[in-house]
Amino acid sequence: MTTHPTAGELVAAVSAFLERLTPTLAPREAFMARVAQNALGIVWRELAQGPTAEAAAAARLSDLLGREGSLEALTSDLCRALRDGELDAASPGLLEALKANTLAQLAIDQPDYRWRAEGAPTRSSAQEST
Amino acid sequence: MDDLAQALNRLAPELASGGAGIEGLTQLSGGASLQTFAFSVMTPDGSVPLILRRRPVALAEGATAAPLATEAALIAAAGARGAPVAQVVRVAGPEDGLGEALVMRRVEGETLGRRIVRGERFADVRSRLARQCGEILRIIHATPPPPGVRLATSDAAGELDRYETAYRASGAERPVLELAFRHLRSHAPPAAEPKLLHGDFRTGNLMVDPERGVVAALDWELSHIGDPAEDLGWLCVNSWRFGAADRPVGGFGDYEDLLAGYGDAAMTRERVRYWQMLGSLKWGVMCLMMFTGAGGPAGEAALERHVIGRRVSETEIDILTLMEGAR
Numbered sequence: 001m002t003t004h005p006t007a008g009e010l011v012a013a014v015s016a017f018l019e020r021l022t023p024t025l026a027p028r029e030a031f032m033a034r035v036a037q038n039a040l041g042i043v044w045r046e047l048a049q050g051p052t053a054e055a056a057a058a059a060r061l062s063d064l065l066g067r068e069g070s071l072e073a074l075t076s077d078l079c080r081a082l083r084d085g086e087l088d089a090a091s092p093g094l095l096e097a098l099k100a101n102t103l104a105q106l107a108i109d110q111p112d113y114r115w116r117a118e119g120a121p122t123r124s125s126a127q128e129s130t
Numbered sequence: 131m132d133d134l135a136q137a138l139n140r141l142a143p144e145l146a147s148g149g150a151g152i153e154g155l156t157q158l159s160g161g162a163s164l165q166t167f168a169f170s171v172m173t174p175d176g177s178v179p180l181i182l183r184r185r186p187v188a189l190a191e192g193a194t195a196a197p198l199a200t201e202a203a204l205i206a207a208a209g210a211r212g213a214p215v216a217q218v219v220r221v222a223g224p225e226d227g228l229g230e231a232l233v234m235r236r237v238e239g240e241t242l243g244r245r246i247v248r249g250e251r252f253a254d255v256r257s258r259l260a261r262q263c264g265e266i267l268r269i270i271h272a273t274p275p276p277p278g279v280r281l282a283t284s285d286a287a288g289e290l291d292r293y294e295t296a297y298r299a300s301g302a303e304r305p306v307l308e309l310a311f312r313h314l315r316s317h318a319p320p321a322a323e324p325k326l327l328h329g330d331f332r333t334g335n336l337m338v339d340p341e342r343g344v345v346a347a348l349d350w351e352l353s354h355i356g357d358p359a360e361d362l363g364w365l366c367v368n369s370w371r372f373g374a375a376d377r378p379v380g381g382f383g384d385y386e387d388l389l390a391g392y393g394d395a396a397m398t399r400e401r402v403r404y405w406q407m408l409g410s411l412k413w414g415v416m417c418l419m420m421f422t423g424a425g426g427p428a429g430e431a432a433l434e435r436h437v438i439g440r441r442v443s444e445t446e447i448d449i450l451t452l453m454e455g456a457r
Contacts, residue, residue, distance in 0.1 A: 039437050082308040089453050102446045109440040114375040115447045
């Protein structure tokens with residue numbers, strides 16, 4: 001891949017342009033510009049974190065299901081096992097694996113989303129993943 | 131907008147006594163499904179602030195949303211029993227030239243969730259809101275459905291069927307949603323006597339005054355007959371806590387206060403949390419449906435829907451948190 005600039009740097013530059021433009025826009029367009037910036041943020045984080053997150057997610061599902069495969073194939077298998085009731089919330093390691101995978105996805109989609117774990121102070125997924 | 135202003139000008143005498151015309155017509159929100167406008171009727175005694183809700187395109191056959199006339203009947207029925215509502219002034223007839231529309235009193239207050247759960251102005255009233263919501267839901271659930279009004283009836287199994295069908299149709303494969311469908315089917319609480327539900331009772335649809343608390347429950351278009359715990363659980367879904375995740379009821383209160391306000395020993399925290407999980411699952415599927423892939427809107431029209439499509443993961447962490455036993 002070309003690194004001068006990287007795809008992430010291109011996205012960041014477009015985002016900075018949009019940020020400067022937003023205050024000059026009519027309310028509806030300004031709202032959509034913020035949505036667009038939000039979308040670029042997701043792309044930027046996916047470019048940076050996606051490959052590592054995907055490999056880690058596949059490794060967790062591989063451990064859980066006891067076989068190798070692509071993330072897509074393992075996800076498909078897991079969905080079928082859950083649908084058929086072969087695995088459920090009481091299955092050892094299931095909730096832990098799903099939670100780790102979900103947190104990695106959330107760190108890309110919405111790092112500022114606040115959720116709460118039992119007995120713990122409120123924290124965001126951004127804090128959780130660091 | 132000019133046609134709308136003309137139609138409202140003609141209607142002014144019917145909307146307020148001595149109404150001579152209207153002023154200040156402003157669109158507050160507008161989607162493909164429903165538009166909201168603010169305006170005032172001028173009378174010799176001053177101006178009367180009103181809201182117009184209008185459906186620009188007719189409802190599809192079998193749509194989930196109720197017609198506006200049904201909404202008006204429900205608001206009148208619940209309002210008569212003491213639920214805080216924005217009173218309906220007129221249900222538009224064909225002769226009014228407004229299409230399918232309602233004119234309602236404009237209630238002063240705040241609907242923006244972030245301000246209600248975080249704003250300094252609401253710091254005092256916040257601690258009372260959960261109890262008040264319980265009291266309001268008790269009134270709504272005790273309201274007999276108005277005669278002649280047709281409402282859908284649904285229970286947990288029915289909701290799971292409907293949303294699982296939508297999930298399968300999306301073609302997405304999400305292990306947490308699969309787990310939730312199965313889990314909720316096998317953990318359904320005993321069936322409750324079906325009641326009239328608001329259907330979308332959550333922060334964002336509640337008009338809140340800094341002193342008096344909830345002054346109106348808005349947006350009755352998803353009202354239906356079902357398990358009363360559905361309304362309480364929906365209010366607790368983390369997606370409507372606007373960042374105040376440590377306050378499970380609407381981002382402003384605790385389960386104890388909501389249940390105390392509701393005042394029915396049969397309404398337990400477990401039932402509320404069951405419907406809270408089902409609520410997160412429903413919102414997750416709705417987010418998935420927003421992204422409709424190649425068949426959906428293209429280009430700019432797709433932007434907002436695509437970004438909402440990336441909110442599925444928030445519902446997944448909320449579902450998992452509930453399964454772990456946390457709130």
